[in-house]
Amino acid sequence: MLHIVKKEVPKTREKIIVRLSAVLAALAVASIIVLVAGANPLELYIGIVQGCFGSLYRFAATVEKMVPLLVLSLGVLVAFKMRFWNIGAEGQFLMGAVGTTLVVRLLPDLPLPVMLVLMIIVSFLFGAVWLMIPAFFKARFGTNETLFTLMLNYIALTLVTALQYDFWKDPAANGMPKIANLPENALLPSAGGFNLSILMAVIIVLAMYYFMNRSKIGFEIAVLGESENTARYIGINVTKTIIIAALVSGGLCGMVGMMQTTGVSGALSTEITGGLGFTAIIVAWLSGLKVPFVVVNSFAFAVLLQGASYIQTAFQIPGSVAEMIQAIILFFILGSEFVLQYRLVSDKTKSEVA
Template identity: 45%
Template sequence: MLNDHEVLAKEPFFRITKRAHISNFKSWGIRLIAVVLSLIVCAFVIMAITGENPFNVYLGIIDGAIGKKRRLWVTIRETLTLLIIAVGLTPAFKMRFWNIGAEGQVLMGGLATAAVMIYLGPTLPNGIVLLLVFMASILAGLLWGIMPAYFKSKYNTNETLFTLMLNYVAMQIVTFCIVFWEKPSGSNTVGIINGANEGGWLPKLFGLDYGWSLVIVLLMTVGMYVYMKFSKHGYEIAVVGESQNTARYVGIDVKKVIMRTMMISGGICGLAGAIIVSGASHTISTSTAGGRGFTAIIVAWMSKFNPFVMILVSAFLVFMQQGAIQIASQFGLNENASDIITGIILFFLIGSEFFITYKVERTRAKKEATAK
């Protein structure tokens, strides 16, 4: 038999337990502390690797993101694009369907948009062209999303690999179409589409170039929140994500839910392609998605699939990315310097989620021994 001293010696000093509940005030307080600590660590890292005053670097990042009207416009535009892709990933990830194919879905949506603009933009009224643009982009993204869903529901294939590989297939299709449209120039990107008549271009709204993009993305964000939280479909997605066996037991058609959810996810990502091509770049290339499909995964996870929180996370990531351009030119630094800063901050923010979900406390035996 072990005596009391031997029990105390074997008892861990701390233990980790899952929180039953935590208030929003406390959870955001933990995140705020994480941000402050990350900035302190970043300050030391900046001084160590660059020799620059960290406050000047921080000011350079702010200036690069919102210092001028043009920079502010770019930051808002990029935030909207990243946000709608993250919103598109939300239902699939909530269902535990690991959709890593947002890049391909965005590319296919952008390609469909470019095709409508090229072939119909010069002849049809812009309103009709835009309607066809939205329909075509959603349909293209939907088809690119439903393929892995079908094989997952039918043959239980690995959706992570399937959706990832489809990204490269989409890139090759885009490359083929670019060569076809630009032949014989051999360019790796299509020139500005309909620059003369702006057929298929999203018009200004409220005097803003990104006005319509803002309206569309915000509507999709609110709509996704309502869909996931208050609709029957949202409830089914949550149940399937928790346990497919439980879902079947309560009478939910799991295959149908998987197919429907990936149609929604792919369709929204395809719509993001339309916003990029029709609302911003007015061209198509293999870099149209620009890695946003992968960054959106971080946004969705950090936001815990809450579309409103995604607004803040998307804005932060884009803010740091745009600031990287400024500090690279202002201080003669490599843009990776800002990536290091962003990585440190993300590390602390992701780590803070542990302390929000779990609590670290001293064991009762140690408390009693200390009291004695």
């Protein structure tokens, strides 16, 4: 008989080797699907790399895909660190974008710098409030936040649908259900395909690193995540900590709504999230809830996303193939965690040890 035994904390080198082998194994399996799709897997994988790094323009597109994923993942990370399963990043993202658009609709003539600052604040608040609702009920009644935040995603999506098809429908769009593009004075400045949201992301990464690893509240969040009883015993105000973490988590995800509306899409729409809110959950989790690894992993995922959109046009491979490859890689990495955390021991060796 084989037994499963928990291992001591694995070394960084072991982690890297195990994860890389998982990715390689996943690519081997994914190759079968690529062959079914009628392409040469090796060519396709090289195509993905070329699509991301082949030119400055493509690299800019890769970074553009990395920024929202990175900030969303950091937002999700704060909540996860507390064992608060915020899977509502999609909804907070959408609400942030709604807030951004609302600012422009109410105050269309503000000068650009004022406009941007106001949009950042409002989108942060919209996202934060969207997560404060489940956080309040979690703190007060212990309401299940996983399912609550999941439901709020769809409520936000319905709201945006209603805005797009009814309330904010652009009368100038010839009956097309779309919301009007933002005016010039509400767009993030950009240069050579790189826009200001990159700078925002850098500041957020540094701030979050400090917040999670050096600040008192970051420590309290981590303790609360380990054990609520310990947290209460050492005098942490549990309700306050949950609310602050939710504020930061939802707020960051809301800000992504601003960054995407003003920097990439130019208008609010139901398609604006592209499922990134869900991908961010996976990125945060695979990064072991550590800020530096989130940066690395969101870049890796951005490469996959950008590579996917490139091979769609270059190889006429449907985007769904990339979606499947992404999921297969995730399955393998999720499975490989087992190797890092447990080991198999047979009864024989066990009795020898005993």
